[in-house]
Amino acid sequence: QVTLRESGPALVKPTETLTLTCTFSGFSLSSSGMCVSWIRQPPGKALEWLARIDWDDDKYYSTSLKTRLTVSKDSSKSQVVLTMTNMDPLDTGTYYCARTSRHAFRFDPWGQGTLVTVSS
Amino acid sequence: NFMLTQPHSVSESPGKTVTISCTRSSGSIAGNFVQWYQQRPGSSPTTVIYDDDQRPSEVPDRFSGSIDSSSNSASLTISGLKTEDEADYYCQSYDSSNHVVFGGGTKLTVL
Numbered sequence: 673q674v675t676l677r678e679s680g681p682a683l684v685k686p687t688e689t690l691t692l693t694c695t696f697s698g699f700s701l702s703s704s705g706m707c708v709s710w711i712r713q714p715p716g717k718a719l720e721w722l723a724r725i726d727w728d729d730d731k732y733y734s735t736s737l738k739t740r741l742t743v744s745k746d747s748s749k750s751q752v753v754l755t756m757t758n759m760d761p762l763d764t765g766t767y768y769c770a771r772t773s774r775h776a777f778r779f780d781p782w783g784q785g786t787l788v789t790v791s792s
Numbered sequence: 793n794f795m796l797t798q799p800h801s802v803s804e805s806p807g808k809t810v811t812i813s814c815t816r817s818s819g820s821i822a823g824n825f826v827q828w829y830q831q832r833p834g835s836s837p838t839t840v841i842y843d844d845d846q847r848p849s850e851v852p853d854r855f856s857g858s859i860d861s862s863s864n865s866a867s868l869t870i871s872g873l874k875t876e877d878e879a880d881y882y883c884q885s886y887d888s889s890n891h892v893v894f895g896g897g898t899k900l901t902v903l
Binding site: 735 | 838886890892895
């Protein structure tokens with residue numbers, strides 16, 4: 673059974689850097705073809721893809737957020753880490769990680785999500 | 793980047809059939825696979841259709857997906873509507889530059 677779980681701070685201040693960790697089980701990010709993505713959802717709004725990291729350490733980022741995002745992995749710990757710099761209240765939302773298919777960007781399954789609020 | 797446009801909301805009665813559209817603004821809808829996700833309130837999204845028209849084994853066959861190159865759009869059709877189908881539905885695709893786009897979501901009400 674594949675599971676993913678996001679963890680990180682529930683509250684960050686404007687201009688601070690957010691660091692989120694995705695801990696997963698049921699698959700290995702060392703295995704060819706495996707990928708993990710981050711997706712977020714502001715309250716009451718649509719989903720927005722942020723980043724993807726592949727088993728071979730290739731990384732892909734949202735064009736609009738590229739300058740603020742960094743994704744990394746620790747395959748031995750089954751973890752993927754997302755950092756987002758210069759946080760703004762508009763970045764408030766639920767952040768999800770999801771296993772991702774390399775050939776079609778299918779996100780399945782998703783973690784339960786973690787709500788991040790940006791406020792002073 | 794391209795956009796995926798969905799109706800904001802649709803509603804239908806139990807037992808009926810509803811279709812949700814997803815129109816791609818640029819680039820061919822047939823050029824990259826389309827996925828559909830169901831998101832119930834307070835829950836994470838789950839896949840109901842992947843690779844345009846494939847259904848995960850756990851999803852009832854009342855759910856089906858298709859693409860139409862003439863309108864450059866994808867569609868999710870749910871037949872025999874049940875109250876449990878009430879949720880937000882998102883289409884999603886990508887392009888050759890690995891840009892991923894979600895549609896704006898459609899709220900399905902089963903009344």
